[in-house]
Amino acid sequence: MKRFAITAALATVLGASAVLPAQAQESLTLKKIKDTGAITLGHRESSIPFSYYDDKQQVIGYSHELMLKVVDDIKANLKLAKLDIKLMPVTSANRITLIQNGTVDIECGSTTNNLERQKQVGFTTTIFVIGTKLMAKKDAGIKDFADLAGKNVVTTAGTTSERLIRKMNEDKQMKMNVISAKDHGEAFLTLETGRAVAFMMDDALLYGEIAKAKKPGDWLVTGTAQSKEAYGCMLKKDDPEFKKLVDASLTKAMTSGDAEKIYAKWFMNPIPPKGLNLNMVLSDEMKAAYKAPNDKAFE
Amino acid sequence: MGYQWNWGVFLSPSASGDDTYLGWMFAGFKMTIALSLTAWVLALILGALVGVLRTVPNKTLAGIATAYVELFRNVPLLVQLFIWYFVLPELLPTSIGDAYKQSHPVMQQFLASMICLGLFTSARVAEQVRAGINSLPKGQKNAGLALGFTLPQTYRHVMLPMAFRLVVPPLTSEFLNIFKNSAVCSTIGLLELAAQGRQLVDYTAQPYESFIAVTLSYVLINVTVMTLMHKFERRIAVPGYIGGK
Numbered sequence: 001m002k003r004f005a006i007t008a009a010l011a012t013v014l015g016a017s018a019v020l021p022a023q024a025q026e027s028l029t030l031k032k033i034k035d036t037g038a039i040t041l042g043h044r045e046s047s048i049p050f051s052y053y054d055d056k057q058q059v060i061g062y063s064h065e066l067m068l069k070v071v072d073d074i075k076a077n078l079k080l081a082k083l084d085i086k087l088m089p090v091t092s093a094n095r096i097t098l099i100q101n102g103t104v105d106i107e108c109g110s111t112t113n114n115l116e117r118q119k120q121v122g123f124t125t126t127i128f129v130i131g132t133k134l135m136a137k138k139d140a141g142i143k144d145f146a147d148l149a150g151k152n153v154v155t156t157a158g159t160t161s162e163r164l165i166r167k168m169n170e171d172k173q174m175k176m177n178v179i180s181a182k183d184h185g186e187a188f189l190t191l192e193t194g195r196a197v198a199f200m201m202d203d204a205l206l207y208g209e210i211a212k213a214k215k216p217g218d219w220l221v222t223g224t225a226q227s228k229e230a231y232g233c234m235l236k237k238d239d240p241e242f243k244k245l246v247d248a249s250l251t252k253a254m255t256s257g258d259a260e261k262i263y264a265k266w267f268m269n270p271i272p273p274k275g276l277n278l279n280m281v282l283s284d285e286m287k288a289a290y291k292a293p294n295d296k297a298f299e
Numbered sequence: 300m301g302y303q304w305n306w307g308v309f310l311s312p313s314a315s316g317d318d319t320y321l322g323w324m325f326a327g328f329k330m331t332i333a334l335s336l337t338a339w340v341l342a343l344i345l346g347a348l349v350g351v352l353r354t355v356p357n358k359t360l361a362g363i364a365t366a367y368v369e370l371f372r373n374v375p376l377l378v379q380l381f382i383w384y385f386v387l388p389e390l391l392p393t394s395i396g397d398a399y400k401q402s403h404p405v406m407q408q409f410l411a412s413m414i415c416l417g418l419f420t421s422a423r424v425a426e427q428v429r430a431g432i433n434s435l436p437k438g439q440k441n442a443g444l445a446l447g448f449t450l451p452q453t454y455r456h457v458m459l460p461m462a463f464r465l466v467v468p469p470l471t472s473e474f475l476n477i478f479k480n481s482a483v484c485s486t487i488g489l490l491e492l493a494a495q496g497r498q499l500v501d502y503t504a505q506p507y508e509s510f511i512a513v514t515l516s517y518v519l520i521n522v523t524v525m526t527l528m529h530k531f532e533r534r535i536a537v538p539g540y541i542g543g544k
Binding site: 096170193 | 405
């Protein structure tokens with residue numbers, strides 16, 4: 001990206017403004033960032049370890065760190081001396097609207113790239129691949145989805161897991177009671193207080209919840225993955241120029257090995273708030289995503 | 300802003316495949332009505348009782364009633380809801396608490412929501428009832444007592460029939476509020492109107508259609524309530540007092 005930025009700078013200096021700046025001006029998002037000297041980043045509050053608050057109420061996480069890298073590249077590309085970063089917490093329920101109405105310029109958290117959402121927003125290169133699984137108490141005897149028949153199960157409202165489990169409940173007549181909690185933290189609270197026997201969610205987030213549990217040793221992640229999902233950053237649809245810039249930045253991070261270092265920091269090392277290690281080894285899907293970055297949805 | 304309008308979304312089959320999204324919205328609509336009406340009944344009964352107690356000469360009883368009103372009126376509704384839903388079951392004996400928490404989640408959510416909304420609103424109703432009683436001329440109470448009625452009889456036959464008729468207009472606004480406040484209950488996962496609207500956004504990524512439908516549904520509920528209450532107010536208005544002729 002640095003080379004790209006230098007080329008861009010040179011091109012402008014040499015007066016070859018016919019190509020690059022003209023294109024850059026087509027992007028409303030980039031124009032807005034340039035005019036206001038500020039960019040608004042959407043982040044999550046409790047998506048551990050992707051995007052969440054540490055105990056000092058600072059936003060941290062794997063996705064957030066990648067997003068900050070992208071911001072650096074945007075700043076360099078637009079040749080801005082100073083770029084104010086505004087942080088805006090988003091939820092599963094409002095993130096799409098906030099991207100659409102331009103409140104948030106880019107959101108990197110734990111948002112699944114799927115075809116339905118692609119009708120409303122744009123997605124960048126995939127930053128993470130997860131499987132939807134279950135978390136349960138070690139001694140509860142829950143091994144897989146079949147063990148949930150007739151029981152209370154919690155998931156987070158507005159997620160793919162919610163859709164999958166409701167559909168499974170209908171299709172297989174499992175008579176589960178599905179509780180939809182407002183966010184991952186509340187879903188885990190529902191599990192922890194015994195209102196539900198299992199919590200269905202993206203595996204990485206489940207490990208994240210274990211990391212902040214009172215007794216991390218009591219919980220396990222289990223079950224056959226019901227779906228694979230690609231996380232991407234969201235940005236406005238129909239802004240190819242902005243997407244190109246962000247994608248190039250993410251691709252560079254992935255192929256250069258930076259992304260894998262960030263991965264190791266958040267998934268293979270102790271992380272805040274409890275200093276717990278998630279011990280999630282880099283999956284084959286993730287290796288493939290780093291090797292050949294792409295923005296394809298799994299469904 | 301590049302938004303794809305699609306009003307047909309309401310008629311498309313829902314994500315779980317057993318209904319349309321319109322069916323989801325209607326289920327939420329029914330839940331909002333059921334929750335608000337049951338909570339309102341609770342609020343009226345408790346509110347009337349506490350409101351009357353606040354005006355009695357007995358200092359202890361009046362003090363208890365005042366404490367009740369201040370407690371439920373000054374703690375934010377959301378906090379109260381979380382206490383009823385998350386905290387209270389933990390204070391029960393472990394075996395009872397666990398059995399309760401394993402019961403059907405909708406029942407738990409509805410119960411917590413109903414009690415929470417009912418008690419919160421009852422404190423506000425109590426204030427209206429107290430104001431109604433205090434607005435009566437002192438002479439009415441004294442006349443009742445002078446005629447040989449006991450204090451409860453004076454309340455029953457002289458003051459309350461007047462006071463309750465006077466407070467109907469302010470109670471209408473509390474009645475409207477309870478429908479609007481019921482949206483708070485979506486935060487514990489109760490699938491009422493606002494929650495179904497939010498679900499629709501999650502599943503279809505059509506936020507504007509969904510929120511417009513939710514808004515219109517609340518408008519429909521509140522216009523209906525206002526019309527009915529207006530008729531009721533006119534029928535029971537006391538001539539010579541506010542609202543009467």
